[in-house]
Amino acid sequence: AxxxxxxxxxxxxxxxxxxxxxxxxxxxxxxxxxxxxxxxxxxxxxxxxxxxxxxxxxxxxxxxxxxxxxxKPLGFDASHVLLARINPRLAGYRTADTVAVYRRLYDLLNALPGVSSATLARYSPFGGSQSTNAGTVEGYTAKPGERVSLETVLVGPSYPETLGIPLIEGRAIDLQDTAGRTKVAMVNRAFARHYFPHENPIGRHFGVGGSTSANDIEIIGILGDAQFHDARDPVGPIVFTALFQDASQFALDCEIEARAIGDPGAVSNEVRKAVAEVDRNLPMNDVRSLREQIASTFxxxxxxxxxxxxxxxxxxxxxxxxxxxxxxxxxxxxxxxxxxxxxxxxxxxxxxxxxxxxxxxxxxxxxxxxxxxxxxxxxxxxxxxxxxxxxxxxxxx
Structure with missing residues (x-):
């Protein structure tokens, strides 16, 4: 005008x-x-x-x-987080070997001077991946026509602090959660609201995939609701299971998540050296910051x-x-x-x-x-x- x-x-x-x-x-x-x-x-x-x-x-x-x-608040802190994908399968590893590889890599990453916290996970927010499995929840009766379906993210120790997801109650998955010990998981608040609206889910059990009939995974912590996919959609129930307890094929494809003290790009070479120190044949690719990954979805x-x-x-x-x-x-x-x-x-x-x-x-x-x-x-x-x-x-x- x-x-x-x-x-x-x-x-x-x-x-x-x-x-x-x-x-x-x-x-x-x-x-x-x-x-x-x-x-x-x-x-x-x-x-x-x-x-x-x-x-x-x-x-x-x-x-x-x-x-x-x-x-829009996404439920996590995307600043200063570096992402990189590794695939032990391409280096000839079997599922039985992954825990040792990941544990060694976890220790090296957290020892880097420019990294305040690091973890490993099956996938990260807004990365385009999603793993959803049929499941059962202790004490929960599905409504007529309802199929209990749980998004399951394999995560390593130091996961909440690395991504900046608040730990609401209980404890996070740590180094003691390994094979041979009780299977554990963290759940988000959406899971707690949906399946345990009137009680505390800490100490309760659920099952996913092949273990649905056993309900053999114990809930040890509740995380805040972090948006992993479309920011326009409500956050659904998510369970975070222990990577070091998993011997499935899913564990052969993993992502490094490292929170840098400053610019995440500045620690990429150090992260690459840490991977090479574990195994020079272990491929590392798709290096980017979490902010860049989120921006690409828009x-x-x-x-x-x-x-x-x-x-x-x-x-x-x-x-x-x-x-x-x-x-x-x-x-x-x-x-x-x-x-x-x-x-x-x-x-x-x-x-x-x-x-x-x-x-x-x-x-x-x-x-x-x-x-x-x-x-x-x-x-x-x-x-x-x-x-x-x-x-x-x-x-x-």
Whole structure:
């Protein structure tokens, strides 16, 4: 709206500077032009204003949605965390050998001077992986048609402090939780709310996968709800089982998670040296920070916001140029009329207002069409937005 007014002022200023004598002398016919209804060209400019408003509102909504996603608390501290994937299977290891490899690597990582805490896990938040298994929970009777399905994340010692997930109650998995001892797990608050709404789950048991009938895994701790997948979805029940107690094939593919004291990229070489010290043939790849991993998941939302904003700016530019041309044409056509009006006593301010009314008329038509169209378009894209309503975009344009 502001751009339209500014571009409409330039031709109006031309009318302000019109010389009375030359205007009358150069006029062809000298007849006062009657007021004209908006022609096809005028309507095109009004349509451009409306379209640019719709696109800019859309860009504002996508941008607000992206900002909400990026600033939403995720239940963990992503700062200073370095991630790297290792795969002992590719180095010829069997499942029986992984615990020794992981324990040695865990000790070396936590001894690095630039690392405050390190752990190992099957996968990390927003990494695109998910392991969900059929399960049973002690004392819980599934509702008709309900299938108990538990997301299961294998984790090593120091897991909560490395990812910054709060330990609400109980204890975390530590070095004593190894094969031959009682199988243990931490659960998130969503698990506790769903399966133990009126009692403390610490000390209770559950089973996953092949151990569902045994309920042989004891709950030792409750973690805060950390978002592992789409930030727009509610956090579901998650169980964190002990990596050092697992002898399945899943343990052959693991991820290093190291919290650096400063820049996580600064410790990547030291982490790589630690892996090589365990076994030079142990492959390490996909090195990135947790923040980078999270940011990559917002790529589609960012692209949508940038795409719509680009076309919005282009549409606004075309509308501004079109408005300038239209008002300039009006001034040229009404030069004689302007001269006559000034000869009859009209002031320059009166002439300026006469031209500005044409600008405001085009602007008004564009807004009358564009504002309701913007709200309609916002409702169409509402399913792609996060914590944004159709009314949020209008005040920002």
């Amino acid at each position: 502001l751009a339209a007014l500014l571009f409409g002022l330039a031709p109006a200023a031309y009318a302000w500077r019109t010389d009375l004598a030359s205007a009358i002398k150069t006029a062809q016919g000298g007849a006062t032009l009657a007021r004209r209804r908006l022609g096809a060209g005028h309507m095109l400019v009004a349509a451009q204003i409306a379209i640019s408003l719709v696109l800019l509102v859309g860009a504002s909504l996508f941008g607000r949605s992206l900002l909400n996603l990026q600033t 790529g589609s939302q960012r692209l949508a916001a940038e795409f719509v904003a680009l076309f919005g700016v282009l549409a606004l530019t075309l509308a501004s140029v079109g408005l300038y041309g239209t008002i300039a044409q009006i001034v040229i056509r009404r030069t004689a009329e302007i001269g006559v009006r000034m000869a009859l006593g009209a002031g320059r301010r009166d002439v300026l207002w006469m031209i500005m009314r044409q600008t405001l008329a085009l602007l008004a038509v564009g807004l009358v069409v564009g504002v309701p169209s913007s709200f309609a378009a916002a409702r169409l894209i509402a399913h792609q937005l996060f914590e944004v309503t159709s009314a949020d975009g209008a005040p920002r344009v």
